[in-house]
Amino acid sequence: xxxxxxxxxxxxxxxxxxxxxxxxxxxxxxxxxxxxxxxxxxxxxxxxxxxxxxxxxxxxxxxxxxxxxxxxxxxxxxxxxxxxxxxxxxxxxxxxxxxxxxxxxxxxxxxxxxxxxxxxxxxxxxxxxxxxxxxxxxxxxxxxxxxxxxxxxxxxxxxxxxxxxxxxxxxxxxxxxxxxxxxxxxxxxxxxxxxxxxxxxxxxxxxxxxxxxxxxxxxxxxxxxxxxxxxxxxxxxxxxxxxxxxxxxxxxxxxxxxxxxxxxxxxxxxxxxxxxxxxxxxxxxxxxxxxxxxxxxxxxxxxxxxxxxxxxxxxxxxxxxxxxxxxxxxxxxxxxxxxxxxxxxxxxxxxxxxxxxxxxxxxxxxxxxxxxxxxxxxxxxxxxxxxxxxxxxxxxxxxxxxxxxxxxxxxxxxxxxxxxxxxxxxxxxxxxxxxxxxxxxxxxxxxxxxxxxxxxxxxxxxxxxxxxxxxxxxxxxxxxxxxxxxxxxxxxxxxxxxxxxxxxxxxxxxxxxxxxxxxxxxxxxxxxxxxxxxxxxxxxxxxxxxxxxxxxxxxxxxxxxxxxxxxxxxxxxxxxxxxxxxxxxxx
Amino acid sequence: xxxxxxxxxxxxxxxxxxxxxxxxxxxxxxxxxxxxxxxxxxxxxxxxxxxxxxxxxxxxxxxxxxxxxxxxxxxxxxxxxxxxxxxxxxxxxxxxxxxxxxxxxxxxxxxxxxxxxxxxxxxxx
Numbered sequence: 001x002x003x004x005x006x007x008x009x010x011x012x013x014x015x016x017x018x019x020x021x022x023x024x025x026x027x028x029x030x031x032x033x034x035x036x037x038x039x040x041x042x043x044x045x046x047x048x049x050x051x052x053x054x055x056x057x058x059x060x061x062x063x064x065x066x067x068x069x070x071x072x073x074x075x076x077x078x079x080x081x082x083x084x085x086x087x088x089x090x091x092x093x094x095x096x097x098x099x100x101x102x103x104x105x106x107x108x109x110x111x112x113x114x115x116x117x118x119x120x121x122x123x124x125x126x127x128x129x130x131x132x133x134x135x136x137x138x139x140x141x142x143x144x145x146x147x148x149x150x151x152x153x154x155x156x157x158x159x160x161x162x163x164x165x166x167x168x169x170x171x172x173x174x175x176x177x178x179x180x181x182x183x184x185x186x187x188x189x190x191x192x193x194x195x196x197x198x199x200x201x202x203x204x205x206x207x208x209x210x211x212x213x214x215x216x217x218x219x220x221x222x223x224x225x226x227x228x229x230x231x232x233x234x235x236x237x238x239x240x241x242x243x244x245x246x247x248x249x250x251x252x253x254x255x256x257x258x259x260x261x262x263x264x265x266x267x268x269x270x271x272x273x274x275x276x277x278x279x280x281x282x283x284x285x286x287x288x289x290x291x292x293x294x295x296x297x298x299x300x301x302x303x304x305x306x307x308x309x310x311x312x313x314x315x316x317x318x319x320x321x322x323x324x325x326x327x328x329x330x331x332x333x334x335x336x337x338x339x340x341x342x343x344x345x346x347x348x349x350x351x352x353x354x355x356x357x358x359x360x361x362x363x364x365x366x367x368x369x370x371x372x373x374x375x376x377x378x379x380x381x382x383x384x385x386x387x388x389x390x391x392x393x394x395x396x397x398x399x400x401x402x403x404x405x406x407x408x409x410x411x412x413x414x415x416x417x418x419x420x421x422x423x424x425x426x427x428x429x430x431x432x433x434x435x436x437x438x439x440x441x442x443x444x445x446x447x448x449x450x451x452x453x454x455x456x457x458x459x460x461x462x463x464x465x466x467x468x469x470x471x472x473x474x475x476x477x478x479x480x481x482x483x484x485x486x487x488x489x490x491x492x493x494x495x496x497x498x499x500x501x502x503x504x505x506x507x508x509x510x511x512x513x514x515x516x517x518x519x520x521x522x523x524x525x526x527x528x529x530x531x532x533x534x535x536x537x538x539x540x541x542x543x544x545x546x547x548x549x550x551x552x553x554x555x556x557x558x559x560x561x562x563x564x565x566x567x568x569x570x571x572x573x574x575x576x577x578x579x580x581x582x583x584x585x586x587x
Numbered sequence: 588x589x590x591x592x593x594x595x596x597x598x599x600x601x602x603x604x605x606x607x608x609x610x611x612x613x614x615x616x617x618x619x620x621x622x623x624x625x626x627x628x629x630x631x632x633x634x635x636x637x638x639x640x641x642x643x644x645x646x647x648x649x650x651x652x653x654x655x656x657x658x659x660x661x662x663x664x665x666x667x668x669x670x671x672x673x674x675x676x677x678x679x680x681x682x683x684x685x686x687x688x689x690x691x692x693x694x695x696x697x698x699x700x701x702x703x704x705x706x707x708x709x710x711x712x
Contacts, residue, residue, distance in 0.1 A: 367672075367673060368672055368673030370672075371671075371672030371673060371692070371693045371694070372599055372602070372672045372693065374672075374693065374694050375599065375602050375672065375693035375694045375695065376599060376601045376602045376605070377694075378693075378694035378695065379601075379602050379605035379606045379609065379694075379695070380601065380605050382605070382609055382697055383605045383608050383609050383612075386608075386609050386612045386613075387612075390612050390613070411694055412694070414694075415692070415693075415694045418692075419692055
């Protein structure tokens with residue numbers, strides 16, 4: 001389970017995070033910091049993709065907000081106007097009835113208790129909610145009274161409503177409790193008698209009807225419709241401000257009679273939209289201001305629901321965009337990394353092969369110049385040896401023979417080096433032949449049979465018969481195998497193992513692994529082993545050309561070679577070669 | 588005319604002289620030419636009396652390949668061993684095509700030369 005998780009994580013995890021591991025490719029990479037590239041790509045794409053989305057959403061919100069606010073204001077204004085006209089009509093109707101009564105009946109009839117009671121009864125029938133009716137003279141003395149309260153003989157001279165109504169023909173009071181201790185409104189009409197004095201017909205109006213009327217304009221839980229006076233004292237109960245006579249601390253910027261709407265900000269909740277209008281009848285200005293208040297949040301809940309949905313959609317879109325951008329960026333940067341890596345590898349190979357080629361040119365020149373004098377030394381020393389060992393009559397000087405032998409051995413060694421150097425040049429020509437890998441490996445191992453038996457090295461060859469014959473340069477392939485197997489023999493001690501494993505990896509390529517349980521290659525040498533004249537072997541043992549030539553040969557055959565080695569454990573060379581060499585690719 | 592076992596064509600005088608002496612020490616006769624033209628004249632004169640020719644590829648007056656071509660024109664039967672200090676694969680292929688007996692890199696192993704000599708003599712019997 002854990003293994004599967006690791007595998008799947010590995011397949012998603014971008015390859016470019018390994019960038020630091022390929023230090024040897026660094027000089028050839030176009031980009032150095034893939035993480036930065038990745039972050040930049042994601043950042044730029046996200047900013048580009050999300051900014052318009054954010055701006056459009058913001059503008060959309062603002063527009064909707066504005067149109068909703070306008071709509072709310074209009075609705076509140078309409079409701080205020082409707083409620084106002086209804087209340088105005090209610091008051092006007094009663095005032096007009098009173099004016100009619102005064103003008104129609106005259107003082108004599110009104111001063112009659114019985115008649116007054118009858119008039120009250122009729123008025124109640126016609127208009128309702130008139131609780132009593134009185135006639136008061138200009139001194140404030142109540143002349144007659146009809147109604148449920150016992151107010152006969154009361155003097156109103158010091159009552160605020162009386163003082164206020166003195167200079168006016170018609171008067172509508174604020175709500176007050178007065179002598180009866182019940183909230184009521186007074187409607188008073190002044191009438192002059194023929195002698196020039198005047199009397200007042202006063203009716204009191206129960207506020208219940210008014211409150212009911214206001215309540216009929218309440219739509220929903222979030223609406224509040226009430227009356228206040230010009231000082232902001234409640235004239236009817238309010239949901240938002242409390243009971244009658246409580247102060248609201250509201251101020252009214254406009255004193256015109258048309259409806260106005262204002263927004264009252266709240267500390268903790270959504271603001272309240274407040275419509276108001278001064279109530280004024282054709283005959284008299286009333287002390288009332290009608291207030292229609294609506295909680296903005298309650299009115300815009302449809303919009304809020306819509307906004308929540310938009311926010312959800314926006315959120316999901318943002319997550320999707322970010323995910324897609326992240327995946328796309330990862331994919332693109334990864335591709336870029338792979339291309340860059342491939343490019344760096346090609347450039348590294350090119351540099352290596354150029355290095356090899358130029359070394360080859362130089363080496364060939366050096367070999368040529370050295371081989372001729374070397375041949376002279378060889379023949380001269382050979383002749384000296386001959387003189388002591390072959391010529392009759394000359395003393396057979398063993399020491400002299402030994403000395404010349406050492407000269408000859410050195411010359412032979414120099415000859416080997418120059419031959420290998422010339423090999424650099426020679427490896428650029430290809431001669432294709434059909435060969436069996438199995439047979440080729442066997443022929444190479446034949447040279448080492450005796451040595452392996454003598455040193456007790458266990459050589460195993462595992463090349464299945466199913467591997468097809470190869471069409472390649474057999475000489476070069478043989479040289480590759482000789483070099484690698486020679487190296488392995490030099491690396492292993494007695495009783496070690498050497499495995500040669502051949503396998504077909506796909507339709508076009510085979511793989512040859514030559515692994516030993518020898519001394520291994522130090523880690524810092526691994527990157528240098530292909531360089532000419534680099535050798536880890538002791539002096540006199542290696543020229544440092546073998547692996548360099550091998551690398552060049554493998555490349556020439558269109559293949560790859562890689563090495564894995566652990567010091568003290570062993571080394572494994574993996575050579576991948578095409579079964580059929582592509583001639584057009586060879587130059 | 589006296590028979591010569593090996594004709595050495597090489598401009599490196601010291602090398603030719605030493606090789607010649609070593610060959611003679613081993614009981615074979617030899618002669619030396621230091622340039623192409625002399626060598627060709629020698630072969631025209633005594634070509635039928637030589638067993639083997641050792642030919643250097645780089646001569647002061649002619650390129651070894653030309654000399655080989657001319658030798659083969661004069662007498663295609665004479666085995667010619669091309670001896671070189673810097674021969675390329677291309678040279679080797681060209682020499683083989685022209686009918687060279689062998690293509691050997693300097694420095695030369697005298698014992699190897701003797702073995703070849705023996706083989707040629709045996710095959711011509």
